[in-house]
Amino acid sequence: MICGNRRISLSRTVVMGILNVTPDSFSDGGRFRDLDASLRHAESMQAAGAEIIDVGGESTRPGSESVTIAQELDRVVPVIEALNRDLDVVISIDTSKPAVMRAAIDAGAGMINDVNALRSEGAIPIAAAAGVPVCLMHMLGEPRTMQNSPVYGDVVEEVRDYLESRAAACIAGGVDKRQIVIDPGFGFGKHVGHNLELLRRLKELGTEYPVMAGLSRKSMIGKLLGLPMDRRVHASVALAMIALANGARLLRVHDVGPTVDAVRMYEAVYFD
Numbered sequence: 016m017i018c019g020n021r022r023i024s025l026s027r028t029v030v031m032g033i034l035n036v037t038p039d040s041f042s043d044g045g046r047f048r049d050l051d052a053s054l055r056h057a058e059s060m061q062a063a064g065a066e067i068i069d070v071g072g073e074s075t076r077p078g079s080e081s082v083t084i085a086q087e088l089d090r091v092v093p094v095i096e097a098l099n100r101d102l103d104v105v106i107s108i109d110t111s112k113p114a115v116m117r118a119a120i121d122a123g124a125g126m127i128n129d130v131n132a133l134r135s136e137g138a139i140p141i142a143a144a145a146g147v148p149v150c151l152m153h154m155l156g157e158p159r160t161m162q163n164s165p166v167y168g169d170v171v172e173e174v175r176d177y178l179e180s181r182a183a184a185c186i187a188g189g190v191d192k193r194q195i196v197i198d199p200g201f202g203f204g205k206h207v208g209h210n211l212e213l214l215r216r217l218k219e220l221g222t223e224y225p226v227m228a229g230l231s232r233k234s235m236i237g238k239l240l241g242l243p244m245d246r247r248v249h250a251s252v253a254l255a256m257i258a259l260a261n262g263a264r265l266l267r268v269h270d271v272g273p274t275v276d277a278v279r280m281y282e283a284v285y286f287d
């Protein structure tokens with residue numbers, strides 16, 4: 016993938032570290048709002064082996080209210096500028112808003128991560144013109160209401176069909192096919208059973224596009240193990256390894272160090 020002036024090879028697993036700059040982000044409690052703290056957190060994730068830092072200023076928490084464009088720009092642009100200046104890492108902008116995508120790319124972002132899969136009016140032209148990779152994620156419904164009894168026929172088929180149709184729309188709009196990543200969107204309009212089935216059958220998403228998996232600290236772990244957010248590291252790493260075994264090429268995680276150790280062991284067994 017070509018991410019602005021940086022390149023990322025998908026021949027090895029790529030770890031994306033999560034940098035929340037939202038005041039209500041569910042696992043960091045807004046502790047990283049401060050620019051300096053954000054920078055230090057990003058630096059430590061890069062040192063631990065993250066190749067991408069995903070900067071998000073809009074909470075996608077189930078049941079959350081959306082933030083205004085001005086609020087989101089205020090939060091993410093200074094962080095992206097600082098990261099771009101101080102670190103040699105690909106910066107991903109986690110947003111669904113075209114204006115935020117545009118400003119983030121101008122500030123140095125080299126990738127777009129959109130839980131809305133570029134469905135917002137004007138998002139595809141911006142991604143196509145920027146030429147950066149895009150991660151298209153599946154979500155049933157919208158963040159505010161998506162966990163209100165999601166119903167599927169076959170969850171894997173529905174997610175696959177949706178992602179294929181979004182990829183086709185992006186390609187028709189001028190996005191380079193080689194710059195598309197797909198993501199089943201664990202926890203986004205899915206119950207625990209849906210998440211487990213998606214993970215078990217991840218290979219059925221196909222081989223056309225690299226697959227990203229975001230399982231880190233998610234509520235399925237809380238539900239299955241009864242653990243609070245800050246004690247979900249081990250289970251998150253276990254789920255990440257299952258995702259790898261089932262074909263995922265990119266992992267979106269909070270705990271970069273533990274995940275990278277596990278990835279290296281996985282790759283020692285299967286690739287080295």
Ligand code: 7PM
Nearest residue numbers: 041075076077128150152198200201229
């Ligand atoms: C509350 C619930 C807060 C869930 C935050 C979340 C993904 C993502 C998120 C994912 C991609 C989280 C999520 N999850 N982008 N953004 N894939 N591509 O746990 O699974 O970070 S937000």
